[in-house]
Amino acid sequence: MEKIDMKPLYRIPQTLRYVPTHYCPGCGHGILHRVVAEVIDELGIRGKTIGIAPVGCAVIAYKYLDIDMMEAPHGRPPAVATGIKRVRPEKIVFTYQGDGDLLAIGMGELIHTALRGENITIIFINNSLYGMTGGQMAPTTLLGQITATTPYGRRIKEEGYPLDIMKTLSQFPGVAYLARGAITHPREVRKIKRYVKKAFQCQMEGKGFSLVEVLSPCPINLRKEPLEAMKWVEENLAKNFPPGEYKEL
Amino acid sequence: MSSSRILISGNEAVGEGAIKAGCRFYAGYPITPQNELTAYMAKRLPEVGGVFIQAESELAAINMVLGASAAGARAMTTSSSPGISLMQEAISYMAGMELPAVIVNIMRGGPGLGNIAGAQGDYFQATKGGGHGDYRLIVLAPSCVQEMADFTQKAFYLAFKYKNPVMVLADGYLGQMMEPAEIKEFNFEDDSPSWRLDGAEGREPRLFRSLYLPVEDLEGLNIRLQKKYTEMRREETWREYYTEDAEALLVAYGTCARVCREVVRLGREEGRKWGLFQPITLWPYPERRLKELGRKVSKVLVVEMSSGQMVEDVRRILGEEKVGFYGRMGGALPVKEEIWKKLI
Numbered sequence: 132m133e134k135i136d137m138k139p140l141y142r143i144p145q146t147l148r149y150v151p152t153h154y155c156p157g158c159g160h161g162i163l164h165r166v167v168a169e170v171i172d173e174l175g176i177r178g179k180t181i182g183i184a185p186v187g188c189a190v191i192a193y194k195y196l197d198i199d200m201m202e203a204p205h206g207r208p209p210a211v212a213t214g215i216k217r218v219r220p221e222k223i224v225f226t227y228q229g230d231g232d233l234l235a236i237g238m239g240e241l242i243h244t245a246l247r248g249e250n251i252t253i254i255f256i257n258n259s260l261y262g263m264t265g266g267q268m269a270p271t272t273l274l275g276q277i278t279a280t281t282p283y284g285r286r287i288k289e290e291g292y293p294l295d296i297m298k299t300l301s302q303f304p305g306v307a308y309l310a311r312g313a314i315t316h317p318r319e320v321r322k323i324k325r326y327v328k329k330a331f332q333c334q335m336e337g338k339g340f341s342l343v344e345v346l347s348p349c350p351i352n353l354r355k356e357p358l359e360a361m362k363w364v365e366e367n368l369a370k371n372f373p374p375g376e377y378k379e380l
Numbered sequence: 381m382s383s384s385r386i387l388i389s390g391n392e393a394v395g396e397g398a399i400k401a402g403c404r405f406y407a408g409y410p411i412t413p414q415n416e417l418t419a420y421m422a423k424r425l426p427e428v429g430g431v432f433i434q435a436e437s438e439l440a441a442i443n444m445v446l447g448a449s450a451a452g453a454r455a456m457t458t459s460s461s462p463g464i465s466l467m468q469e470a471i472s473y474m475a476g477m478e479l480p481a482v483i484v485n486i487m488r489g490g491p492g493l494g495n496i497a498g499a500q501g502d503y504f505q506a507t508k509g510g511g512h513g514d515y516r517l518i519v520l521a522p523s524c525v526q527e528m529a530d531f532t533q534k535a536f537y538l539a540f541k542y543k544n545p546v547m548v549l550a551d552g553y554l555g556q557m558m559e560p561a562e563i564k565e566f567n568f569e570d571d572s573p574s575w576r577l578d579g580a581e582g583r584e585p586r587l588f589r590s591l592y593l594p595v596e597d598l599e600g601l602n603i604r605l606q607k608k609y610t611e612m613r614r615e616e617t618w619r620e621y622y623t624e625d626a627e628a629l630l631v632a633y634g635t636c637a638r639v640c641r642e643v644v645r646l647g648r649e650e651g652r653k654w655g656l657f658q659p660i661t662l663w664p665y666p667e668r669r670l671k672e673l674g675r676k677v678s679k680v681l682v683v684e685m686s687s688g689q690m691v692e693d694v695r696r697i698l699g700e701e702k703v704g705f706y707g708r709m710g711g712a713l714p715v716k717e718e719i720w721k722k723l724i
Contacts, residue, residue, distance in 0.1 A: 178579050199580050199585050201587065202477075203446070204446075210440040211444070213440075213447060215450060215577065218451035222578065239440065
């Protein structure tokens with residue numbers, strides 16, 4: 132019989148565990164987990180990477196990522212990552228945080244970790260709200276957006292303005308790499324992967340602080356069908372928070 | 381050989397003691413009356429290849445320690461009362477994740493911003509939980525500069541022995557005073573290579589967490605932790621001063637124990653049969669020995685720089701009737717003459 136040389140076209144990344152997901156249908160976390168896992172595989176750093184999970188929907192990210200991991204108190208992953216990285220500077224240390232964890236309760240740690248130019252990577256998933264607790268307003272909730280705690284829509288006079296963290300962080304000299312992607316299309320997901328890879332490489336080269344923001348759909352709390360939610364991210368979230376690379380040293 | 385005793389402040393003795401016990405990671409935030417300690421670590425840690433970070437807050441400091449500890453370092457943070465309040469959340473996490481760390485509280489007067497004088501108002505917070513959830517810390521209470529160093533070293537040993545945060549509970553007077561002390565090398569083995577996070581190369585990934593969503597899983601963790609806390613009770617430590625034939629017993633820790641020792645000495649000069657029981661571990665509280673001594677004396681007087689916190693433990697152990705209390709608040713020191721009056 133003739134031998135056919137067959138190459139697999141699809142394979143689960145080694146860093147991603149083959150387990151059932153706890154994320155809701157249409158949620159972007161699964162896609163971003165896979166992106167991170169693929170990048171870790173491709174860079175060959177699975178054995179030297181340490182991840183920190185947030186408090187929020189991704190609190191059990193360690194269930195999916197087959198690497199050394201730990202959880203941190205709400206908002207404190209950048210401080211925890213700092214402690215790990217300073218003790219083990221030869222390892223790759225990253226945090227995976229949502230908009231509430233990173234930009235509300237954890238703002239102080241984020242700013243000062245970035246100011247120190249701490250050589251870590253932050254994967255920041257922005258779905259414009261608090262997913263796990265039922266869709267409350269986050270620092271990234273858009274003006275007029277209805278959430279559980281902005282039933283009349285986010286109003287400037289009451290709740291103030293949403294935060295574009297790229298604008299804040301890009302001015303810090305210790306920040307080496309900044310990019311923002313959006314989970315809206317396979318083409319865009321491939322871009323996210325490129326950004327995440329660059330961020331990890333930036334850390335491997337010792338250049339300093341890197342952060343990749345990823346706009347992501349939360350169909351359950353946006354009260355939309357998965358495709359509609361993705362469309363909302365493209366037409367609303369991405370309009371206010373434009374994707375692209377913001378800084379590269 | 382000449383003595384290697386040096387004249388050093390209590391705060392700096394904590395720092396040097398820690399370094400000689402292998403502490404190689406420190407994160408802290410300025411607060412009086414413990415600032416000499418943070419400055420000491422900033423100077424000394426780089427000399428021994430360690431890491432010093434001035435954190436942006438006590439929240440960040442304790443969480444940096446949490447990360448460093450997970451990475452296997454002998455890590456410490458120090459602060460004073462208001463700062464220690466801010467650290468309680470992460471201390472609870474460390475207890476839940478079973479991570480070792482040393483936390484030093486150079487107590488000051490409270491509540492609120494209070495003042496910067498030494499006080500003992502954080503006894504409840506240190507020994508009864510402080511943070512959320514069912515957990516315990518071993519709490520060591522030094523009463524002189526030598527013990528500031530020695531107990532910090534012991535705290536590192538115990539933290540790694542039990543994989544649990546350990547607190548050194550001192551006060552502003554002990555932190556600021558200078559006394560001769562000999563700070564020796566303190567070597568001990570720890571098993572951190574078998575649990576630390578250092579990349580899963582050639583082994584199964586490791587995980588530190590305190591999240592256990594299924595009720596039976598979280599109850600399981602708690603049962604395991606409580607078993608450990610029962611084992612930790614073996615570490616009960618105390619000191620006695622003229623207790624053999626004592627008819628009246630003073631009970632005090634830290635700075636108050638110094639004052640009480642002097643009262644006992646003066647009383648003995650006049651033939652008064654007074655003694656002092658000084659707990660070294662505030663948790664686990666040295667209950668058995670106190671109970672034995674309590675049976676033999678006709679009077680017990682607890683002296684604290686608080687409205688009466690440890691006295692609740694002493695009354696729990698010895699009953700209400702026998703146990704009197706004398707306390708000063710707001711950073712005031714107990715007065716010898718007042719203690720004397722309450723004893724006679």
